[in-house]
Amino acid sequence: MPQLRLLPRRAWAALLSQLLRPPCASSPGAVHCHSQVAKAVLTSQLKPHQDKPNFIIKTPKGTRDLSPQQIVVREKILDLVVSCFKRHGAKGLDTPAFELKEVLTEKYGEVSGLIYDLKDQGGELLSLRYDLTVPFARYLAMNKVKRMKRYHVGKVWRRESPTMVQGRYREFCQCDFDIAGQFDPMIPDAECLKIMCEILSGLQLGDFLIKMSWKDVRHEMVAKKGLAPEVADQIGDYVQCHGGVTLVEQMFQDPRLSQNKQALEGLEDLKLLFEYLTLFGISEKISFDLSLARGLDYYTGVIYEAILLQSPAQAGEEHLSVGSVAAGGRYDRLVGMFDPKGHSVPCVGLSIGVERIFSIVEQRMKVGLKTFLVRTTETQVFVATPQKNFLQERLKLIAELWDAGIKAEMLYKNNPKLLTQLHYCENMGIPLVVIIGEQELKEGVIKLRSVASREEVAIKRENLVAEVQKRLSKS
């Protein structure tokens, strides 16, 4: 999908360029960078020490804090995902972290045991949401919404035995896109698969494949279209040979099927879907999987799952199991379960497994961190002084910058050393320094220093904001 890759590559390149910056100017800075990065990585991994018997400080099992470094990466990934959702015309929606217990029961089947219940403290019985799909269905039924294309980014909670290495947690973020409403067959389904491809291409995690559950396709044909099981299994033979489109074509050429009216009817939807996927230029990315089957009770149709294909090139990622990074499917009857009269709204959607994606990107970042430093702040200007007793001047200057919308910092010290102030800029990647001292004050000027080149120029005090803005717009 050359043209598909086009945008995402640009997007990701932009992402990385924002995320990473070259090591600071030679000598002191560079040294500090490394030490700071080391500290950063170390800090974000620090375990609480056990030397206090009665009370160990930790996050609950299966949960974690996100350090500033992780927040930066996380935000870039979410931006890419959400911008794709918006590109497809989705509206935003938010629901409470917990629902009435009865809203969640009988929606998930065997995994229901993994739902977090809240303690009965009087009043309603509540449970933390297990995903974003059931709350969405509850919202549609509750507000009598018959059509909606929405995205939702939020945390969900599952009491699974966590295996941190693979980025699976008991609290994790989900990014969902869903299309609710009665539409002509397979058009929304095709868009969901297109969105999966756009996002996975955009994130550039390597090649990927979207697998459709054959079990469910078979079920659809047998149960709904009344196709004889043995005929369905004949079709099943084709599934051995990978590749969606070719598969469908072959089926239609085979006399055993093409002469069987039921079989043809059973294949119509599938044919339609792959016709649309071809027009979207992504049919090569879709194939069937014999083993794959619905995980959750509410799915009614074919489900799909996106997996990353291990590219041998990537060294040092061996121990990272490459599994499902996105999944979705149809759930045409879920909304009806919430409607007093049972009126339902057909839905199809997808969920991006950002935690898994986050783990992969984070791992690559760590490799990158050896030579690059992630900026955890956006500070543009630092206000410094070489002399003592210049706190007042610094406060006046920085307020001017803030009020002009410029991102500025200074040290909370009455009389900091100039070197300390400059090192801070190098460590934090702040590009510009505003310096005020006795001489500058006397001459009514300000010194502007570029941290990278270390060049300094004197500018009129009254031109401060304009000059800074000019330089920032250039860089």
Add this chain to the structure above:
Amino acid sequence: MPQLRLLPRRAWAALLSQLLRPPCASSPGAVHCHSQVAKAVLTSQLKPHQDKPNFIIKTPKGTRDLSPQQIVVREKILDLVVSCFKRHGAKGLDTPAFELKEVLTEKYGEVSGLIYDLKDQGGELLSLRYDLTVPFARYLAMNKVKRMKRYHVGKVWRRESPTMVQGRYREFCQCDFDIAGQFDPMIPDAECLKIMCEILSGLQLGDFLIKMSWKDVRHEMVAKKGLAPEVADQIGDYVQCHGGVTLVEQMFQDPRLSQNKQALEGLEDLKLLFEYLTLFGISEKISFDLSLARGLDYYTGVIYEAILLQSPAQAGEEHLSVGSVAAGGRYDRLVGMFDPKGHSVPCVGLSIGVERIFSIVEQRMKVGLKTFLVRTTETQVFVATPQKNFLQERLKLIAELWDAGIKAEMLYKNNPKLLTQLHYCENMGIPLVVIIGEQELKEGVIKLRSVASREEVAIKRENLVAEVQKRLSKS
């Protein structure tokens, strides 16, 4: 604070201009706008009907869904708040929704009863976080972080009896900014007050005042500086006369105090703070309040609270009680409660009450909604056809637009009516329509239609993306 207002007004103007758009072009469109807005407002207020005895579909008591309209407003407000936090050099941080129960206990005093506990399902005893401050302190202690300027936007949960009218919920969003670390006195404190002013000015909710708790100032002077209570109460007299700076000045002129060494020492910090606030140009916004006192146990120093001053001009807002919209203070001993050796990290911070702010803005929006329509999607282009059997062409076209990063939509119908498609654009505020029909296909062109002006031009099929991008960059 003229210069302070400068940026924010621009910011807010930008906010509104993004948020609101003029009614659609005359006739059909306009009508649809109103009906749609009516529907939107209605929908977001719809209550579940009670006609099903055993199971009422609703959100838990004190919680609510955020409709797409509300999400748009919410995001604009959070953007303004977060960009201010970043302007002051804050790093992002995220913590789990729940903590070990013992992490929260003995931190909140009498309000501890409002904490949501999770059910004991085996394993650790957990509680939903009550605020973002205690988790931050836990993070600092757990990772041995001695200095950090961080912001955190996240949901917190409190089992209060909700009074929806005033925008108080059991689940609500907090926006916190905190400065942790040992620094020279009152510099970080002054910055926190500056940030409050920048945000409240930026949101332009009307005039506001930040009140400092006199009780705590007095306590500081008596308990810490050993000032005689009667002298403190003499000072207290001054507090009657509003106005921070003037107050402090008067105190220093009064012989009863200026000749009392202890009193002077007791006033030093206060003097320093107001000196900095004056340099920041916000001292006029700060005054003392006799009634105000610490709500939470962990505060150790002076606390402050921002309130909106009811401007008589605003009609139709009578029933909206104007109360605290932001609060903060020092908590120098909280981190120590998590450190095995009791080593503490002094902290000062603030929390923006976005829910309250959100209610006020939402109310003003509703007035606005009579004449303006909030766009809930960002769709730039709609792909339409006047003829039957053009689904394939539309799918090809829209994929091209998506792959070029253009936000595009179409109807999920094989043969939609052209009028239906154009009305959809007017209702949703989509500015541009791409039209493909038999004639266009024959001539190898595409029709570009401006929804507002209804002008149509034919462009070469191969120039589609370039032409669309050109027009979008102009608008």
